[in-house]
Amino acid sequence: MNCHFALCILHFKFFMKLAIINGRVIDPSQNLDGNCTVFVENGVIHDVAKAKRPTNGYEIIDAKGAVVSPGFIDVHTHLREPGFEYREDIASGSKAAVAGGFTTIFCMANTNPVNDNASVTQMIVKKAEEVGLLNIFPVGAVSKELKGIELAEIGEMVKSGCVAISDDGKPVMSGHLMRHALEYAKTFKIPVVVHEEDLSLAEGGCMNEGRISTELGLKGSPAVAEETMIQRDILLSKLVGHHVHFQHVTTATGIDMIRQAKKQGIPVTCEVTPHHLVLTDEACRGYNTNAKVNPPLRTAKDCQALIRALNDG
Numbered sequence: 001m002n003c004h005f006a007l008c009i010l011h012f013k014f015f016m017k018l019a020i021i022n023g024r025v026i027d028p029s030q031n032l033d034g035n036c037t038v039f040v041e042n043g044v045i046h047d048v049a050k051a052k053r054p055t056n057g058y059e060i061i062d063a064k065g066a067v068v069s070p071g072f073i074d075v076h077t078h079l080r081e082p083g084f085e086y087r088e089d090i091a092s093g094s095k096a097a098v099a100g101g102f103t104t105i106f107c108m109a110n111t112n113p114v115n116d117n118a119s120v121t122q123m124i125v126k127k128a129e130e131v132g133l134l135n136i137f138p139v140g141a142v143s144k145e146l147k148g149i150e151l152a153e154i155g156e157m158v159k160s161g162c163v164a165i166s167d168d169g170k171p172v173m174s175g176h177l178m179r180h181a182l183e184y185a186k187t188f189k190i191p192v193v194v195h196e197e198d199l200s201l202a203e204g205g206c207m208n209e210g211r212i213s214t215e216l217g218l219k220g221s222p223a224v225a226e227e228t229m230i231q232r233d234i235l236l237s238k239l240v241g242h243h244v245h246f247q248h249v250t251t252a253t254g255i256d257m258i259r260q261a262k263k264q265g266i267p268v269t270c271e272v273t274p275h276h277l278v279l280t281d282e283a284c285r286g287y288n289t290n291a292k293v294n295p296p297l298r299t300a301k302d303c304q305a306l307i308r309a310l311n312d313g
């Protein structure tokens with residue numbers, strides 16, 4: 001299997017002239033997939049060519065057996081700093097991201113203290129600059145301390161560098177708060193990023209509600225817990241006329257509602273995780289705790305719908 005070789009321009013700025021040779025260059029935006037040489041001068045790509053060989057004066061990186069692509073972007077990461085540095089910090093998270101081919105990441109607000117005000121945002125931005133390995137964009141909290149009661153200092157956070165707001169893995173249960181979050185976010189031209197889970201419907205659920213949860217005797221969280229919240233936020237997005245981004249969508253019905261909303265011109269977008277594309281609740285058999293994730297792994301029918309949605313955009 002080819003290892004991934006990310007094109008991280010940030011690292012090349014120290015070379016005047018650089019050529020990456022022998023790599024399989026993949027760039028869907030340029031309709032490119034083939035063995036090419038990438039020429040970089042002063043940190044900027046100035047040519048990607050099939051037959052051309054670098055002349056003298058180039059630093060050479062031999063990418064034989066590797067894929068050369070534009071840097072990946074991860075819109076949902078946790079750098080854990082401040083507060084949980086024993087798990088991860090901005091420096092270690094940056095190194096891990098770059099090693100995996102990511103050149104831009106967004107970090108969630110569930111730090112301690114929570115990134116719900118300008119001082120925490122400023123600290124993250126400053127540390128990210130000091131580490132300087134990749135682009136790090138902080139996502140501020142929707143609500144103070146992620147409690148879902150009172151709006152965070154959205155304007156101050158945006159001024160300090162936040163590019164979106166999200167209560168991370170916590171749903172914004174109050175429709176009233178969500179509406180106001182959207183209105184504020186609209187003023188500052190940033191998306192509201194949501195985890196959709198009606199906690200009263202999902203209560204006590206540790207896996208998808210269905211045949212397998214019944215067989216295992218485990219309490220399930222029904223697909224409808226996610227879908228009712230998606231529908232609510234599609235309607236709020238339409239009402240306010242502002243961008244809602246749905247994180248880790250897992251159900252066929254949910255993805256279909258988002259597809260229909262997009263067709264109507266409602267400003268919504270979404271994402272799926274790799275594990276929800278390839279694993280089902282069958283993975284929970286044997287009480288396999290590795291398969292215990294939130295949102296839960298769903299059914300094969302849901303996986304197929306998510307793959308179709310990924311393909312049709």
Ligand SMILES: [Zn+2]
Nearest residue numbers: 076108168169
């Ligand atoms: Zn998260």
